[in-house]
Amino acid sequence: xxxxxxxxxxxxxxxxxxxxxxxxxxxxxxxxxxxxxxxxxxxxxxxxxxxxxxxxxxxxxxxxxxxxxxxxxxxxxxxxxxxxxxxxxxxxxxxxxxxxxxxxxxxxxxxx
Amino acid sequence: xxxxxxxxxxxxxxxxxxxxxxxxxxxxxxxxxxxxxxxxxxxxxxxxxxxxxxxxxxxxxxxxxxxxxxxxxxxxxxxxxxxxxxxxxxxxxxxxxxxxxxxxxxxxxxxxxxxxx
Numbered sequence: 592x593x594x595x596x597x598x599x600x601x602x603x604x605x606x607x608x609x610x611x612x613x614x615x616x617x618x619x620x621x622x623x624x625x626x627x628x629x630x631x632x633x634x635x636x637x638x639x640x641x642x643x644x645x646x647x648x649x650x651x652x653x654x655x656x657x658x659x660x661x662x663x664x665x666x667x668x669x670x671x672x673x674x675x676x677x678x679x680x681x682x683x684x685x686x687x688x689x690x691x692x693x694x695x696x697x698x699x700x701x702x703x
Numbered sequence: 704x705x706x707x708x709x710x711x712x713x714x715x716x717x718x719x720x721x722x723x724x725x726x727x728x729x730x731x732x733x734x735x736x737x738x739x740x741x742x743x744x745x746x747x748x749x750x751x752x753x754x755x756x757x758x759x760x761x762x763x764x765x766x767x768x769x770x771x772x773x774x775x776x777x778x779x780x781x782x783x784x785x786x787x788x789x790x791x792x793x794x795x796x797x798x799x800x801x802x803x804x805x806x807x808x809x810x811x812x813x814x815x816x817x818x819x820x
Contacts, residue, residue: 623807627811633813633814634707634813635793635811636811637810640807640808678744680746684807688759689753690751691809693747695743696744
C-alpha cells in the first residue's frame with residue numbers, strides 16, 4: 592500500500608522554464624511533507640518542507656504547495672537550471688513519530 | 704566536513720556471510736535511521752533510534768540487527784546475507800519531531816551499496 596505516490600517517473604524541462612513535480616498521498620494523518628533531491632551515488636538532500644497547517648512555503652527558486660483537500664502537493668522550481676537535474680522524492684510524516692514515508696521519485700532533466 | 708558518513712560505500716559479499724555497515728553523524732542529532740532503497744528505488748525505513756533507544760522497527764527480518772553505541776553512531780549488522788538483501792542502505796539523522804524543538808528534515812549519508820552474490 593503506497594501511501595505517497597509520485598505518478599510521473601520522469602520530467603524533462605528546458606532551462607529557464609518552470610519545473611512542476613507532483614505528489615499525492617492517501618493518509619490524512621500526515622502532518623508534514625518534505626521534498627528531497629538525489630544525485631546518483633549520493634544520499635537524498637533535503638530541499639524544502641511544509642507543515643499541514645500551511646498551503647505554501649517558498650525558499651528561493653523552490654516553492655512547495657499543499658492542497659489538503661485533494662491530498663496533493665507540488666514542488667515548483669523556477670527558473671529551472673541544468674544543475675537541478677536529479678531525482679526528486681516527496682516524503683510525508685506524522686508528528687511525533689519521526690517516520691517518513693517516501694514516494695518513488697521523479698527524475699527531472701533540465702536541458703539547455 | 705561530512706555531516707552523516709557511512710562505511711563502506713560499496714560492499715560485495717557472498718550469500719550466507721555476516722557483514723556490518725557503520726554510520727556516524729556529527730550534527731548533534733538525537734535520532735538516527737536506517738533506510739533501504741531496493742531495485743525499484745523504493746526508499747523504506749527499517750529502524751530508528753533516539754538517544755540509543757530503538758524507536759521504530761519496521762517488519763525487518765531478525766537477521767538485521769542495529770546497534771547504537773552512542774547517539775552519534777548507528778551501525779547495521781546483517782547475518783546470513785541473502786540475495787534479496789542486495790540494495791542501497793542509507794543512514795540518516797534528525798533532531799526528531801517530539802519535544803519542544805521540532806525539525807522535520809532528516810539528513811542522509813551517501814549510502815552503502817550492498818551486493819550479495
